[in-house]
Every structure is written in structure tokens, then in C-alpha cells.
Amino acid sequence: MEKLNNQDFLTAIQAEFGTAVLNHEEAYGMLNIEAEPKKIHAMISWLQQHPTLSVNYLTNIAAVHYPENLNREFAVVYQMHSWKNNLRFRIKGYLAKDALQIASITDLFAGANWMERETYDFYGVEFTGHPDLRRILNMDDMDYFPMRKEYVLEDATREDKDDRFFGRNTNEI
């Protein structure tokens, strides 16, 4: 059987979901699909059921914080793997900081349970429909989400470690 490539995947997904595919790019050979967050659950479910795309493996779920992206501060990234085609790709959904909800995919992949709990623990992304969305690595009474960019590491004694020395320009300093 011939293996499908990035382009085949993109075409198939676009044909099925049309305008829900907001953006796409190839990053180091891996297809990135930006989708409407509300459609991501349906998309993953469809990909999982699909006979030829057959995306059978959830590699991981990550979140990324981009404080400067207004109204799309948080990205939730699903890295998926289709073994039949040996193709990895990402589905990304961007969420605004005051509407941090996305449907849980624990009903599709049992392993999403802890991955989503970890993402919630670090970034505060609420996975609606998750059976048990609690903190997992940090203590239960922690009152903030530590991986967000506003919580900088202390580096208490270091004056040489502000962002200017990390190749970034920032207005905060």
C-alpha cells in the first residue's frame, strides 16, 4: 500500500472540515494544522476512524503560551501519529486567555487523561468533558498555573539573565 504524505493528509482534512482548517504549514517536515478549537474533537475522532488516514496513536498533548498574541494566547497542540502511513503531524487550536476551554479527547484516547491533566496543571487549559480534571504534578492547593510566561524563574542572584541576554527584546525591562 502506498503511504500517504503531508499533502494527502492536508487535502483530505480540508475536504472534510473546510473552513475549520484555519491555517497550515510545514515545520521541519511535519505538517501543522491550525484548526478551530471547537472542531478539534470531531477532527481527531474522524481521523481516528478514517480507513486510510488511520491516525491510531496520540503521541502527546502540549500547550504553549504566547502572551503577545491577543485573543489567541494559548495554543493546545496535539501531536498525532498514523502508523499505517508512518506520518506524524500536529493539530493546533488557539484559545483566548479568558476562554480557555477545549473539548477533552479522553473518550477517544484513554491516554489523553493524564496528558490533559498535566496541561491543565501547567497552563490552566480546561478540557471540558474530562472525567477528573485535577492538578497532577503540582500540589492541589497551588493557585496559579506555573508554566505561563508571566511566572518567570527567580534567578535571584543573577543580573545577567534578563531577556535582553537571551536574544529577545522585551519592553517589560
Added chain:
Amino acid sequence: MSDALKDILQQADPANIATINFGPTHPSTHGIFQNILKVDGEKIISSEQTVGYIHRAFEKLAERRPYNQITPITDRLNYCSSPINNIGWEMTVEKLIGVEIPKRVQYMRVIIMELARIADHLICNSVIGVDAGALTSFFYPFSEREKIYELYEELSGARLTTNMGRIGGFERDFSPVFHEKLKSFLKTFPKAFEEFDSMLARNRIFMDRTKGAGPISAERALSYSFSGPNLRAAGVDYDVRVMSPYSSYEDFDFIIPVGVNGDTYDRFMVRQEEIRQSIRIIEQAYNNLPEGDFKADLPDFYLPAKADVYNNMEALIYHFKIIMGETEIPAGEVYHSVEGGNGELGFYLISDGGRTPYRLQFRRPCFIYYQAYPEMIKGMPISDAVLTLSSINVIAGELDA
């Protein structure tokens, strides 16, 4: 769920259910991870895990560290096979900056990573023996692991948290002592290993204790995103070394052993066979070790030799630039995974061109499969839960990151 299991769960009388703390059995159950079991006599009705007691915020730390300073963090993920983590991370950075790695370095890496896999599996399998009551088979392989640690030491100076290699290659070439020790290891290890194997693999008591303990079906294992020996024991032949070969694994001839029942015995047997295959890979890599340099030509990332720094202007400039973080780093997004001791160890790296990663996520196989543990031990006696815990090889460092 089998009918027998349903019966057990239905017949459980609420008045007889006791809530107990599991352990201490595994070194980590002394406080690092906690399992609260509800039991009816010997049978486990349900369990709940708490993890995170050695969470060290590696992903947060990594956002404030230059790339070369992240390697020591990765040591502390799965510390039974640190070199795999180190080299996996270095390959991720090399993928980001797009550098060609010499064949010799790739083969050297394969040798080191397979040694690490042997050390990892040896510990896991001998601990399964301990939990089934066989202590001799635990002490015995340690003398073999010691030899692997001596090899690490010869190459990196460290034994456990190895900080092995650099972005672009190794810090030094295999020394004459390394060659000698590796040759003698390749000669003596298989015999010692078969002796270890003969103590357990067909041992009636061991088989009775481990067969059927903590099984998981292939479907459930896949749904839980299992990887590594635990997935293969359930009968799925997924191995990153074959699926997405890195570091020239495509050059070597080896098989991927799979189990049938996904129980403790199958996990044990899969790891045993993987050790034999690792030896095969090391032999092939070592016998065909290409000539060449032990590092890539990568002055922007690979620190020059100290003697050059003192005597050579260019080397001094590069040294300064690397230490002060003046190196150009491309912006981009990469995912790289390696077959770690426990499965697919992935590094998801987002760079914005800064000196440190913008975001780095570790895909830690332990963390992902440990969530299936309650399902695997449901309806089992407590003694089987002990075996299951050691046979899925939960490494607290990798679990909590």
C-alpha cells in the same frame, strides 16, 4: 473484563473493603509515589495514584537555560538510561539547527544508547525477580551493569547522571581503555546474561508468579499511548528505531520481539530478548565503526579544545560566543523521538530564535503509561500488583520530570 473478574468485583461486600497504602515495595514507594488501594481481602477493587513528589519543573527550567545546559536536566529523566536521554536531546537540537552528523558519531551513539538500554532492562528485569522472591538474580546482573557504568565513565567521566556527548558529537573519542573494556564486555556479557536468563526465564515458580499478572490488551495499550517494551509485550511491534530511524539505526539488523498476553511474564521476556538484540546491534556497530572524527564540524555549538582557546584567536571567539549565548539559533518547531528504555521518549522543541527554548516538552513514556496501572491491577491480588509495578518499569524521575 473477564467474567471471573466481574464476579470478584460484584461479590465484594462493602463491609469487607479496606483502604490501604500500597508498599513500600519499589524504592520509590517509600514516598515518591503513592498508591491508595481499596481491597477486599487480597483482591484489589480499585486504586488511585498520586504522582508529582519529585516534580522538578524541568520544562520550566529549560525555558531559562541555553541548549547545552539542558543536557544535564535530561539525565534526570530516566536515570537508569541517562545516555539515551542526553543523546535524544542533542539530536533534537541538531535537527533544529540542521547539521550533518558524521557516521562515526552516529555509530558511537548507537553503541552507547544500546549499552544504556541493556543497563536499563537489566535493572528492570532483575527487580521483577526480586518482587517474585528471587534475590540472587538481582545481585548478579549488577556486576554486569557495573561494567557498562565503567564504559560510561571512560567516555564521560560520570556513571549515573552522565551528561554524555555534546551538541554535534562526543566530548572525546573512545579511548584505548574504552575499546579494551567494550571488547571484553562483548565477550563476557552474553554468557553471564544467559546464566541470569536461565535463573528466571523457565523457572517454574517465577513463571507461575508472573504469567497473567497485570495484563493489558493491545487495544487498551494503544489507547493509552503505551510505547516501548510494555506495548510490545502486548503484541504490537512499534519501535521508534524502526518506525522513524535515527542515528543510522537503519544500517543494523535486529528484530523487534513481541509478546502475546501483555502480562508481566511477557514484559520480562520482551526485555530479555531486547538485551540480546542490543548486543547484536552493538557488535554490528562496533565491528563496522567508521573512521573519522568524534564530532561534527560545528564551531557555533561545540566548544573548542581548551588548548586552542588559549592559543588561537578563532577558537577564543567561538568559546566566548558559546558561553555568552551569542550563537545564532534558528526559529522553528521540531519534534524528535528516540526509543528510550521505556518507550518513545520525545522532545517537542519550539524555538523563537532566542538563546533558550521558547517551549520544550518532554514526552515521557512512563508518565503516559503509568495512568493505566489501576486498570491493569484491578481484581488482582496485591502480590501481583507489586510485580506489575516493577515490570512496567516506572522510573520516578521520568514520571514526574
